[in-house]
Amino acid sequence: MSSKALPVILHSNTPLPLFSDYHMHPQGHRVQRYTQELLQAWADSARSLGLQDIAFTDHDRYHAGIDFDEIDRLRERNPGLQIRAGIELDNDPVHSSAGREWIERNWDKLDFVLGSVHFLERADQMFDSVPDGAAQFEGRNIDEMYVDYFRRLRELVATGLIDSLAHLDLIKIHGHRPTTSIRKLVNETLEFIRARNLAIELSTAGWRKPVKELYPSHSIIELAMEKGIPFTTASDAHSHAQLGENFANLARKMADIGIRQVCIFEKHKRAEVLLQL
Ligand SMILES: [Zn+2]
């Protein structure tokens, strides 16, 4: 089920420096059946921003709302837009075994699977809930929490169901920083990701969270680049109004750091696209 690289494609007529958003939640945080009413607003928002390629990636615990026929209908109604059927699989100790089964069953209909760690020791609360999740860090050994977080990330990668890792250093969301270098920890996690030929995302969501920083950090991006790990671009929008949020800033950052291409997925097959940054 691993992704294979396709030849490089050049988008010749890109109106914006970034053209793809591969992380968004049409259902928000509850089951909402996919309908044209629910989805068309996202396509409209994408078009108004000049986005040409988007992936719906609702949380796996809301998989009951996903309707592939409705996605097909949306594609027919929006011929100028690439619309990918995706999902965000996380490590929810309650729901994600059902989520994994659903993904395996629907693998051939899905273009793209994001992998995320949202749960640490508490099974009933995502640690990245703002502000409530911050309580999970109170009085704790932050270094150990980082070790635990990246261990869970490698476990998720090992499922073999992931195409790209979401918000790789989400553990920093509330601003808790390790007291020692995490370079070795990050390095072994990125090696794990590279060995399985997966991508990681550049997510602007961190800029609207308490940490106010891109996911992942500059040093993690550089390490990933050294290893040749490709990137998807992402807003993690929970409303169509958040689509492509801060993409101008992300494009500048990517130009500064020397990222010249992003990847897209079709039926889990990856293609690299050169950017005009
Ligand atoms: Zn997430």
Ligand SMILES: [Zn+2]
């Ligand atoms: Zn998400």
